[in-house]
Amino acid sequence: MKELFKLFGIFFKIGAFTFGGGYAMIPLIEEEIVNKNKWIDEDEFLDIIAVAQSIPGALAVNTSTYIGYKIFGLKGAIISCLGVVLPSFIIILTIAKFLILFLNKGCVEKFFAGVRPAVVSLILVAVFKLKKGIKKSLFSFVIIITTIILILIFKVHPILIIIISGLLGYYFYKGVNVDESNS
Incomplete structure (x- = not known):
C-alpha cells in the first residue's frame, strides 16, 4: 500500500507541475520511474512511450496507466492515472471559477510568456x-524526413502517418530481430 501511495504521489507531482502536456512530462516520468525508483529499465520505458x-x-494518461499497470497491476493503473489527471482537473476547476477575475491581468500573460520556452525545452x-x-x-x-514533410507541407494527419509507418516497419523489418540490430 505504501508503494501505491508513492506511485500516486509521483504522478500527482508530475501532473501538477508539468506544463505542456505529455511530451513535457516524459523526462520527469523517466527520472522518477526509471532512474530514482528503478521500477522499470530505460529500454522498457522507451517501449512504453x-x-x-x-x-x-492523452500521452500522459496512457503512459501513467501503462506504467502503473506494469508495476502494480490494475490498482497501480488506476492510482497512477488518477495521480496524473487529478491536478489538471483541480486546476481547471479553480481556473474556471476565478478566470473572470484574472482574465485581463497582465501578470497571467507574463507568467505564460515565461512558461512557454520551458515547455518547448522539456519537449526537446x-x-x-x-x-x-x-x-x-x-x-x-x-x-523521419518523410513524416516531417508530410505533416508540415502536405498537412497529412499524424494518425495516417503512424499507421503507414507501422505497416512499412513491419514489412521492412520482417524476419529481422530489431532489438539485436539496433545500434
Missing part, C-alpha cells in the same frame, strides 16, 4: 531521449 503514443488518448529533451530508441538506419531516416 512508443505504445502510449500509438494508442488513442523528450525528443532527444526518444531518439535513443530509434533504429539507426537509412529506413528510419527516410521515415
Whole structure:
C-alpha cells in the first residue's frame, strides 16, 4: 500500500507541475520511474512511450496507466492515472471559477510568456531521449524526413502517418530481430 501511495504521489507531482502536456512530462516520468525508483529499465520505458503514443488518448494518461499497470497491476493503473489527471482537473476547476477575475491581468500573460520556452525545452529533451530508441538506419531516416514533410507541407494527419509507418516497419523489418540490430 505504501508503494501505491508513492506511485500516486509521483504522478500527482508530475501532473501538477508539468506544463505542456505529455511530451513535457516524459523526462520527469523517466527520472522518477526509471532512474530514482528503478521500477522499470530505460529500454522498457522507451517501449512504453512508443505504445502510449500509438494508442488513442492523452500521452500522459496512457503512459501513467501503462506504467502503473506494469508495476502494480490494475490498482497501480488506476492510482497512477488518477495521480496524473487529478491536478489538471483541480486546476481547471479553480481556473474556471476565478478566470473572470484574472482574465485581463497582465501578470497571467507574463507568467505564460515565461512558461512557454520551458515547455518547448522539456519537449526537446523528450525528443532527444526518444531518439535513443530509434533504429539507426537509412529506413528510419527516410521515415523521419518523410513524416516531417508530410505533416508540415502536405498537412497529412499524424494518425495516417503512424499507421503507414507501422505497416512499412513491419514489412521492412520482417524476419529481422530489431532489438539485436539496433545500434
